[in-house]
Amino acid sequence: MIQVEHLTKRFGDLLAVENVSFAADKGQILGFLGPNGAGKTTTMRIITGFLPATSGTVRVAGFDIFEQAQEVRRRIGYLPENPPLYDDMTVSSYLSFVGRIKGIPRLDLPEAAERVIECCALTEVVDRVLGHLSKGFRQRVGLAQALIHDPSVLILDEPTIGLDPRQIIDIRSLIRNLSGERTVILSTHILPEVAQLCDKVVIIDRGRVAVENSIEALTEEMSLEEVFLKYISSDRAIVDPSESAGATS
């Protein structure tokens, strides 16, 4: 469903992502792990078409994200790290605006909005102004926004950050319910979350893929924490400091 091949992204001298390749199949939840500043957000922004890659390709559902950008965008739901909300809009007017720019026909809009309001449990806040909502509700509206056009691919950038334990549990169960037909890429640095939710794990460190494997294979001998530390630290030890200077500066 998603094929990322030899992706490289430079910001001037800074090498944010270097030769990243991985793939996610239909129906999979892929956990995207890595320390802060490893290049997770950059990779996700490239997959969603927000940033162009310096080199490499990404295919979503067989469409090239650069050549067939509009086709890809129609199939992707994206929740950035900060939910992209207009603080002066109400939840319902926001969702119908997003529905329109995502290309949902006008007649199907109320139904689509209804569906995501129900699935993200937003019924009690539909008429509230977004700027007045709590962090948990904002996150859920962000998720509703990503789902409104029924995308086959969901990209979620740290969806549970800043939420209380109750809300984290809610969001996780929501994500679990959403998979099935959908492919989900989920970035996080909360390891138990990955263990609970994901089928597959990609660990990225300093812009490079450290490991890509299924969760069962990785946690066969040791816990996910140990796996994470092993790949992150071993990578640091092996990599020549002069070589990686560009990625960390």
Place this chain on the structure above:
Amino acid sequence: MRNTLAIAGKDLRSYFTSPVAYVVLTGFLLLGGWFFFNLLAQFNQLLMAYMSFRNPEILDSMNLNEWVVAPLLHNLAIVLVILVPMITMRSFAEEKKSGTYELLMTSPITVTEIVVGKFLGGFVFIFLMVLLTSLYPAILMWFGNPEGGIILSGLLGLFLLGSSFVAVGIFTSSLTDNQIIAAVSCLVTLLLFYIISWPADSAGETLGPILRYVSLTEHFDELVKGVIDTRDIVYFVSVIVLALFLTLRSVESLRWR
């Protein structure tokens, strides 16, 4: 088209759900009313004075169009120079700050649709502003006998002027994520183009006409006088098209950096 209208509607609605639109409209009408009252009072006083001097030649040359409507429109144009940057500064800058830019740029819509939609929102708002200020000339029409055609041509001028201001404002807003910088750079650009023809008389035979041609005031002045020349219309339309084209380029280029 549908996407363009969605963006335009969203922007227009956001003017009215925040206090921005009300503050701007109130300020504009308040200042307009004050100008109107004073110009009318002045006109009245002069009329009385010349009547007591029994000077029929000057009395004949005095009319509402030249003495009230034209200065009113020129004053309102200056107010627009200051107010339009306040309206348009949010356009792109706030989307970038609040992260909604990411939503727009990852949706299946083109950059052109976003830019044109944003312009359209401001365009409708300016239309509303000009429509509301046409109240003052309408009062004149009711109680006096100014020439309606000249007034309409002047209002068209004000509308075209405001629309090109909006296009410039959207362009400066697309360059930054800081609203203050967007507003100030728009204000400076507009003021500069407003007064750029000042040295035209002494600038020589080649530079003079060029300065006069790029000046906003010169073209606006013709319309206020009641001369609807295609050259002036073309000028305003090309300012709008050029500013929107530059916006498009700046939005696209930001992604490549």
